[in-house]
Amino acid sequence: MDQYDVIIIGGGLAGISCGIELAQNNYKVLILEKSPHMGGRTASWDDHGMLVETGSHRVIGYYKHLPKLLKKAGVDINDIVSWEDKLDVLSPKHENVTTFGVAPLFGPFTLIRAMLGNNQSFSAKAKLSLAPFFKAGLNEYKKDPKRLDQMSILEFARQNGVHKDAIHLFIEALCNGIFFTPPERFSAYVFFGILAPAPSRFYKMRIGGFLGGMSEVMFNSLVYHFENLGGKIMLNSEVQRLITEEERVEGVSLNESNILAKHVVLATELGAAKQIINQSQIDLINFYSMLKLPTAAAVSVQLELTEPALEHDRTTFAPGTALASFSEQSRSTFTHVPGRISIIIGPSDRYIDYKDDSLLQLVYEESEKIGLNINGKVTDYRVVKHPEEFYSVAPGHDLLRPVQKTVVPGLTLAGDYTKQPFFSTMEGAVFSGELASKNVKKELNI
Known part of the structure; x- marks a missing residue:
């Protein structure tokens, strides 16, 4: 033995x-x-x-333990990811795409344009309402984490006067897009905990999609x-x-x-x-x-298309739909096909028991709400489910x-x-x- x-x-x-x-x-x-x-x-x-993956993954620029581990194996993280300096939000409530800049050092002008722009969907009043919300949340995260974990991020946002458009286009988008959980069931402590490393490593902030x-x-x-x-x-x-x-x-x-x-x-x-x-x-x-x-489920639908679904290979959130987050990967991860989109479905617990063909039909219906025209362009697809592999962030x-x-x-x-x-x-x-x-x-x- x-x-x-x-x-x-x-x-x-x-x-x-x-x-x-x-x-x-x-x-x-x-x-x-x-x-x-x-x-x-x-x-x-x-x-x-x-070719399929467990789900669409993104690397955050301020990560340090993952890059250090890869370096031991002779891999430079900059050689295996394509860095993004912005992300998009598509909502059935707004005709325009809302773009957020996410790379203050590597894409400062994109960040400034996003802060000053998007006014048709994201007004100045809505943007300004996030400032006291972030200040209060990050302060509470350090001072009283147990109390912060007892309330949802939606409850915390409303207590701190966050504009409804900011709740929808930013908070709801992040909650559903990152952990496929609606803001009313998303811990305020976890929400600010995800953002907490950013201030100290602010210059490192950006998003990376894998090049394969x-x-x-x-x-x-x-x-x-x-x-x-x-x-x-x-x-x-x-x-x-x-x-x-x-x-x-x-x-x-x-x-x-x-x-x-x-x-x-x-x-x-x-x-x-x-x-x-x-x-x-x-x-x-x-x-x-x-x-x-408690455990939490995850569901992704991965589609091969006759042409790209989006103009950019960019992280995209779709609050107000079941398409929690997705990206066009035909120019980055899956370059061997004309079009490729990987979609995280959320809230995941609502759809974990759906059959594959029902999930495909759901994707068709929800994509039409945000002007994502993929019906008739799908050449192949796979559904990947994780019934109990995550823990609940409620x-x-x-x-x-x-x-x-x-x-x-x-x-x-x-x-x-x-x-x-x-x-x-x-x-x-x-x-x-x-x-x-x-x-x-x-x-x-x-």
Whole structure:
């Protein structure tokens, strides 16, 4: 029976981040991934002739942990993403496109034009109403985060006099577009937490879309680096439960075998982590808050078209529709097809049980509301669903997020649902892996 220093359950960003940190310190590490490919929610693959991804992802310019991890694998993030200095908002309530500048250093004139323009849809009064809202929110985020997490961002915006157009075109757009959750069910603490790193790294702010499938341009390099460090990966390996001996985790049980280790890192998405904990012989009271933390679904519809759906490859939000966010990727990520659009559907919990053809029809109907004419141009499509892979960002849930260190000897947690300041993002997943590796090294060196 093989024995390792560390077994990591889950081959996403949290798992590979933790694995690289440990392997480069000469620990014998095994990553177990239940899928036929690594990458987790940042994977891309060929689905019967159509290239698909887990969902449309964007890199934020002020990220530092993800770029640092990629640099270890010899990848410069600037070589694998196309940076955007603006984003668009299309709403059925307004005929005009509302454009926001998002890169103060790299696109200052775009930012200024956006602040001074968009007046037909976004009046000066609406813009000015955001200033006291941001000031109050970021201040409350530092002073009383628990109180802020008890209210929705919609409630907070109304309390602070935000104009209805600013709520619709900015707050609703961001909530649905980033975490596919409407503002009335979106924690004010999480909303300002996403924005909190921006002031200190304001000059770094911009949005990056991947120049190819995420597995090809990003994750495969991380896997190659991990294996070069001596790490081992087993795909198609679903962990059923943790092996325990006198309340200490000693390894994992697969379908047909057991694998032992001095330490185990549970780095799966939240739904799978809960399932493994529930099936293991450990005291569940130790994981009370984690097991109580609700999961959230995600749904994306990815379309190949006879021509581009939009003039620009740019992040686009569509508040007032089920099209939470989307982008035209035929000039960036999927250059081999004439047109390609990946759409995040929201609120996701409303549509998770829809059949694929019903979701396609929904996309047709909702796209017409914002003048996005794709009917009759679709040559192929795929639907990708994540029933329980995210944690709910509704009010009151942040307190339930567990830290990486557990009270159970031999077990550490990793994943963007664990406690760290970057929430449910790629940056959060990477940083959680770093924190988990530090705890493992500390436990093994005691």
